[in-house]
Amino acid sequence: MKRILGILFCLLPSLITAQVTISYPHNRQIFQRNNANEATFSILGNCAVASTSVQVKLVPVQANQGTPINWTSLDATPAGGLFQGQIKAKGGWYTLWIRSLVDGKVLDSTSLSRVGVGENFIIAGQSNAQGTMWRTGEKGATDDRVNCANIYSFYTEYNQNPDHRLIGNLSTDFPFTDFKQMSDQTTIGPLGLSKYYWAKLGDSLVTKLNVPVCFINVAWLGTSMQNWAESSRGLATENPWAAGQFFAKGFPYTNLKRASELYGVKNGVRAILWHQGESDTYHKKVDKVQYKKYFVEVIETLRRQTGLTIPWVISEVSFGATAYYGFPGIVDGTCTTPLWNSEIIAGQKEMLTDGIFTELYSGPNTDQVEIPRANDIYASCVHFTPNAYSQLADLWEDKLNASFFANSKPILPALLPIIQLQCGPANELLVSTKSTFVKTQWLNTAESVISTQASKQKFSPGKYALRFEDALGNEFRVPTFEINNLPPPQAPLVTSKGELIACLGGSVELSASGSSGTYRWSTNDTLKVIKVVNSGTFNVSTTNSFGCKSALSASVQVSFLDLPVKPSLTVASPYFISATQKPAGTEYIWKQDGRTLTETGSQLRVNASGNYSIFAAKKYSPSISCLSPVADINYILPADGGLSIYPNPIVSPGATIQSISDLKGAMYTLYSVDGRIVLQGLIPADGSFLLPSGSVGKGVYKIVLSTKSGTSYTRSILFNE
Numbered sequence: 001m002k003r004i005l006g007i008l009f010c011l012l013p014s015l016i017t018a019q020v021t022i023s024y025p026h027n028r029q030i031f032q033r034n035n036a037n038e039a040t041f042s043i044l045g046n047c048a049v050a051s052t053s054v055q056v057k058l059v060p061v062q063a064n065q066g067t068p069i070n071w072t073s074l075d076a077t078p079a080g081g082l083f084q085g086q087i088k089a090k091g092g093w094y095t096l097w098i099r100s101l102v103d104g105k106v107l108d109s110t111s112l113s114r115v116g117v118g119e120n121f122i123i124a125g126q127s128n129a130q131g132t133m134w135r136t137g138e139k140g141a142t143d144d145r146v147n148c149a150n151i152y153s154f155y156t157e158y159n160q161n162p163d164h165r166l167i168g169n170l171s172t173d174f175p176f177t178d179f180k181q182m183s184d185q186t187t188i189g190p191l192g193l194s195k196y197y198w199a200k201l202g203d204s205l206v207t208k209l210n211v212p213v214c215f216i217n218v219a220w221l222g223t224s225m226q227n228w229a230e231s232s233r234g235l236a237t238e239n240p241w242a243a244g245q246f247f248a249k250g251f252p253y254t255n256l257k258r259a260s261e262l263y264g265v266k267n268g269v270r271a272i273l274w275h276q277g278e279s280d281t282y283h284k285k286v287d288k289v290q291y292k293k294y295f296v297e298v299i300e301t302l303r304r305q306t307g308l309t310i311p312w313v314i315s316e317v318s319f320g321a322t323a324y325y326g327f328p329g330i331v332d333g334t335c336t337t338p339l340w341n342s343e344i345i346a347g348q349k350e351m352l353t354d355g356i357f358t359e360l361y362s363g364p365n366t367d368q369v370e371i372p373r374a375n376d377i378y379a380s381c382v383h384f385t386p387n388a389y390s391q392l393a394d395l396w397e398d399k400l401n402a403s404f405f406a407n408s409k410p411i412l413p414a415l416l417p418i419i420q421l422q423c424g425p426a427n428e429l430l431v432s433t434k435s436t437f438v439k440t441q442w443l444n445t446a447e448s449v450i451s452t453q454a455s456k457q458k459f460s461p462g463k464y465a466l467r468f469e470d471a472l473g474n475e476f477r478v479p480t481f482e483i484n485n486l487p488p489p490q491a492p493l494v495t496s497k498g499e500l501i502a503c504l505g506g507s508v509e510l511s512a513s514g515s516s517g518t519y520r521w522s523t524n525d526t527l528k529v530i531k532v533v534n535s536g537t538f539n540v541s542t543t544n545s546f547g548c549k550s551a552l553s554a555s556v557q558v559s560f561l562d563l564p565v566k567p568s569l570t571v572a573s574p575y576f577i578s579a580t581q582k583p584a585g586t587e588y589i590w591k592q593d594g595r596t597l598t599e600t601g602s603q604l605r606v607n608a609s610g611n612y613s614i615f616a617a618k619k620y621s622p623s624i625s626c627l628s629p630v631a632d633i634n635y636i637l638p639a640d641g642g643l644s645i646y647p648n649p650i651v652s653p654g655a656t657i658q659s660i661s662d663l664k665g666a667m668y669t670l671y672s673v674d675g676r677i678v679l680q681g682l683i684p685a686d687g688s689f690l691l692p693s694g695s696v697g698k699g700v701y702k703i704v705l706s707t708k709s710g711t712s713y714t715r716s717i718l719f720n721e
Contacts, residue, residue, distance in 0.1 A: 020047040020054070020083075020100045020110050023479045024416060028147050028179035030116035030214040031413045032268025035406060037091040037211075039117040039268065042416035043074060044084045046482045047100035048107055054083040055101065058094040061114065061144070065210065066092015074098070079421040079546055080429065080461075080484040086415060091117045091211035093145045116145065118211030120269045122310070123188065123198065124256050125276035127221035128317065128366070131194030132383045133158040138195045139386075140183040145212035146202030149263070150180035151189035153255075159194075161187045170248055172258040176266065176479070179214065191255060192217035197384065200393035205400065216263050218255035224279040225286065228253055229294035232301040240279050253298065260306045261474045268413035270405075271311040273396070274363065277348065278382055281318040281341035291347035292354075299357055307472050311408045313399060314351055315363035318344040321373060321381035335372045335381035361404055364395030416478050417468065421486055422456075423548035429485050430456045430547075437468035437476065445480070461485055489515045489544045491551040496558075503626035504560045507531040510538060512553065517544040535560045564616035564628035573688060574644040575658050577604045577635060579614050586616040586628075605686070607660045609637045643705060643713035645691070649720045654692040657705070662686045665708040670701050693719055 024044040025031070031039040047054055056074040060066035067090040074085035078100070093116050099109035123129050140146075152164045153171045163185035165178045171190075180186045182199050192198075198215050205213050222241045230237035231253035236246040256272070263269065280286050286294065303309055321335035345367070352360050370388040373381045384392060417435035424430045432455035433440060442451040443465040450464075451457045466478035497509035511529045512519050519528055521540045532538060539555045564586045572578035579602045582588050590597040593610045606612065613632035619625045638644055642660035657663070664686040670679035678696055683689045691703070696719050705713045 020051075020098055020108050021045050022096070022098055022110060022112055023481050025096070025112065025115055026176045026179060026479075027112050028114045028116070028181070028214075029176060030118050030120055030147060030179075030212050030267060032120050032270060032410050033091045033117050033211065034410065034412055037117075038088055039091075039413060040086055040088040040415070041117075041413050042084070042086050043096075043098070044082075044416055044419075044478070044481055045098060046081050047078055047083050048102075049081040049484050049487060050102055051078050051081070051083070051100035051107060052103055053101045054078050054085070055099050056085070056087055057097045058087070058089055058092075058115075059097065061093045061095055065145070066090060066094050066117070071097075071099070077545065080486045082419065082421060082481060082483055084416070084419060089117045091209070093118070093212045114144075116147070116212035116214075118145070119205065119209065119213045120263065120267050121213065121215050122256070122259050122264065122269055122272045123192070123215055123217040123219055123275075124272050125219045125274050125315070126223045126279060127193075127219070127383060128278065129273070129275035130217060130219035130221055131188070131192050131196035131198075132378050133193045133221075134160075135194045135378045136160070138184070139199060140186060140195055141181070141199040141202045143203050143206045144181055145206040146182045146199065147179050147212060147214040148182045148186055148188040148192070148198075149174065149190065149214070149216050150178045150186045151175060152187050152192075153190040159187055159192070161185055163187075164189060170251065172254055174258060174262050176262075182215070188215050188217040190216075190218065190259075191220060191252075193221070197389035197392040197396075200389050201396045204393055204397045208397065209405070214267070216259050218252065218259050219275070220252040220255075222279055223247075223252055223276065224283065225276065225291050225294040225298070226280075228256075228276075229297045232257075232298050240283055240285075253301075257302060257305060260302060260308055260310060264306070264308055264310060264411050265414050265474070265476060268411050269310055270410045271313050271361070271408060273313050273315075275315040275317055275366070277315075277317040277341070277344045278320045280344050281339050282320050284341075286343075288343040288347040288350070291344055292350060295347065295351055296356055299360075303357075305472055306474055307470065308411050309359050309409070310411055311359040311361060312357075313361045313363040313404075314348050316345050316348050316365035317367060318342075319367040319371070319373075319382070335375050338372065340367055359409060361399070361408060363399050364392070366392060366395065369395070414476065417466070419466070419478070419481070421483060422546045423486050423488070424456075424458065427486075427488055427548055429459055429461065429483065431459050431464075431483060432456055433466060435468055436470075438471050439469035441467040443467060459483065486546050486548050488548045489517060489542050489550040491515070492519070492540055492542050492553045494538070494540060494553045494556050496556065499623065500556060501559045501561065501620075501624060503624070504563050505533075506560070507533050508558045510540075510556065510558075512540045512542065515542040515544075515550060517542045519543075532558050533560075534558075561620050561624065561626050563626050564618045566629040567614050567616055567631045569612070569614060569631045569633045571633065571635060572603065573656070573658055574638045574640070574646075575606055575660055576687070577606055577612055577633060578602060579604075579631070583616065586618045588614055589617055589627075590614050603687075606635055607637070609635060611635075641713070642711075643715060645703070645715055645717055649718040650691070650693050651720055652693050654690045654694075655717065657683075657689045657691055658687070659705070659707070659713065661707045661709065661711045661713075663689055663707065667706045669704045670696065671704070673700055673702075 022045040031041040033039045054075040055071045057071045058069040075083040096112040096115040100107045150164045164187035227237045236249045239245045318341040321338045420432040440454045441449045461484045463482045465480045468476040492512040492515040537555045539552045542550045567579040590599045591613045615630045616628040644658045663683045666683045
């Protein structure tokens with residue numbers, strides 16, 4: 001048997017074709033650490049249906065780039081090939097390993113090459129945050145730990161990087177599957193037009209913090225604070241550089257909200273890096289008061305609509321030159337007439353000091369960087385050239401300092417809702433989810449909604465996804481996962497303690513073994529061990545922790561044997577107790593005060609007062625004897641000195657003699673009053689002896705009885721005949 005089991009385990013990898021896969025997290029996904037340099041994040045995936053446990057470990061990509069976690073339990077009870085769990089990790093850059101096991105033996109494993117616990121930033125504002133179109137050849141980050149969402153959602157001619165994923169013009173369906181190292185060819189999606197100075201900032205931050213970082217860019221060129229405020233109301237706001245032309249409804253604010261709602265919730269986010277003000281300077285349409293009013297509206301709306309108090313780092317920026325605003329032509333070939341606006345700078349500063357919001361932090365002042373600006377088509381007298389990228393990165397890094405990271409309160413990553421698999425009454429597959437969301441949608445592979453109920457949905461095996469909405473209407477998605485039917489437990493084995501045959505009034509103990517869970521016997525008992533008291537056929541099934549019911553066990557037949565009839569006891573005469581005639585095939589067992597006696601017949605000589613009992617025993621097999629109910633009687637020894645003669649006076653045919661002593665072989669002698677021997681003889685047997693009266697005349701006599709043991713009794717008796 002051991003050899004067979006060994007062969008089975010060796011064959012398991014080939015018998016079970018499904019390999020362990022990871023649905024979540026995604027490669028290069030970074031989870032926002034807290035201020036104690038830790039993050040807890042969810043893990044979801046699929047394994048072989050036969051897997052009985054799943055483990056996880058984290059290995060730093062390079063030495064000193066994190067704190068390793070050796071193999072530890074992730075899911076102790078994977079179900080239907082689905083595993084899920086959580087892990088808490090220190091800040092770092094890791095390879096995440098998952099392995100599945102069957103009864104402690106490793107079945108298979110897989111890994112994500114890069115998963116991080118670090119810092120996430122959302123970039124917002126206008127072009128000096130977004131980067132500039134048509135600028136090619138910009139260098140990406142040198143450190144592998146600098147990442148971005150490598151997607152793009154606007155006109156392809158504005159950003160011709162060959163490596164990003166196009167998700168559709170103005171699409172806000174931001175995916176989590178396209179995080180990339182910020183290389184020369186990537187895009188800081190969804191709206192970034194170039195790497196700009198963010199690549200250098202990323203390199204500086206990972207060197208300083210020793211954790212990975214990720215950037216999401218939702219800035220848009222030429223937008224004013226009015227554009228952001230009006231779009232936060234869902235309006236189509238007018239492009240300040242093209243009279244009569246309007247951005248799409250809600251643009252550009254919808255991208256900031258969507259990035260906060262998706263990336264900010266699932267990944268967590270440290271802060272929004274805000275760089276905007278140049279458009280407001282040139283058009284002179286707002287003063288400090290109006291600028292702040294618009295700014296307050298944007299922040300208030302975002303926090304109200306998302307429920308997230310994301311920190312903001314607000315730059316001080318207002319500079320531009322007149323030549324820029326004749327774009328694409330250059331007015332006079334130079335960037336003459338520089339423009340600064342102290343009102344805008346004052347408004348940005350006062351956002352931090354007016355106490356309207358918490359979690360607002362000072363960003364860099366870039367108004368004196370690279371003055372004058374270049375007049376080429378890329379810089380257009382307002383945008384920075386690569387010559388200034390290092391200085392800009394340093395200015396941002398100076399603001400993103402130790403004090404900022406110690407005091408800002410980041411949004412921490414939300415955990416995936418739990419997915420529960422269980423069996424229905426007929427072992428059909430039921431799927432449920434637990435969450436605090438107000439709206440639940442189950443999706444099939446075609447992204448069609450197939451159910452909106454959270455619990456006990458009857459699904460066929462296959463691939464599904466989940467989409468949730470909170471009370472504010474914000475979306476949260478669980479990526480595609482696969483579920484399979486839950487295998488029912490094996491039918492239990494019924495064993496008995498002792499034989500399956502017992503005497504009526506007794507019991508047979510039956511045990512279920514070979515399976516775990518709850519039990520249901522044919523008697524409706526739910527214990528693992530039951531005691532049966534009636535003849536019949538018995539079986540049991542088991543239900544495991546997933547509600548899956550096994551087949552019935554093999555039935556066992558239990559029989560109970562009849563008991564002998566209860567004897568009846570009477571005091572037959574002094575010193576003798578009699579029982580009813582012993583039935584054939586039985587034995588009588590006598591007891592005195594609970595002590596078993598040697599007598600097995602229907603009559604018992606007694607020589608002491610006490611409680612006497614008797615029961616019948618019938619032997620059905622060498623190991624089974626059934627006992628009748630017990631009959632008992634309290635016997636009080638006669639006060640006759642140990643010899644009883646009755647009746648006295650004696651009448652025909654004589655007197656019965658009984659004694660506490662054994663009468664067999666006893667000598668009796670009857671004397672007349674004058675001393676003559678009238679009768680003499682030996683008593684032939686123990687028990688009762690009849691002293692005849694026929695040859696003895698009337699009168700008073702003395703009888704002397706001597707037992708073989710030497711006991712002597714003397715009594716006076718009267719003969720009436």
